[in-house]
Amino acid sequence: MDRQQISRLAHADHPIAAPLDDGSVHRLLTRAVPGDGAHVLDLGCGGGEWLLRALRAYPGLTAEGVDTSGSALDRARAQATRLAVGDRLTLHHRDAARFTAAHRFDLVLCVGSTHAFGGLSATLAAARAHLAPQGRVLVGDGYWERPPSSEAVDMLGDLADLPTTLDRVVADGWTPVGGHISTRQELDDYEWSWTGALADWALRHPDDPDRAQVLETAGAHRESWLRGYRDTLGFLCLVLRPTHA
16 A cells, blocks of 8 residues: 555544644635635645635636545545536646746645655745735745754754744745644644544454554654654744745
């Protein structure tokens, strides 16, 4: 079983692949979507959950998603059909960092996928290239709540603390107009989707040939979370507008 399949199992009950509960997602979309006729792009959309929620909330909205996982895009397409929003959703099977479009977007999202661009600053530069005048960006990324261990840095990369992260965003020419810092409950619930949910699946499928692999993945993730970064990692979502149009 490849990582994409394991991720799908882990997120079966947590379709937003980030430490955010449903209320936080709703508030962020309400703040970020500029109007019912907006055209929205999600870079690294996975199963398209952000776009599907936006399409259901705004009947005049159109959306496009980009991801390298064909199976995730297939799930997004099928769910869009079930929700009767498929005629307003376009999906692209390609690398988000190399995606180009003939038009600009009123909102560009990238939540939990900044690694595809090499970090937060590079993600914002890519989003700016897709952004219409007066458009907005909704981005989500990790930060260090307190100094990390070397093992945590090896696992999660060279993040900054919260003040430094915001300083860098502003220095890159963006003005935060909204945001959300994930609560400890949101962070833990997300991690349990990787640990508890995977272990539960494995125990409910004792004869599945992938059972041992899924259990091993759950255990490794639990070890990394509890002994590697639980007490040091935070998650921040920002709604941004360019400081200078």
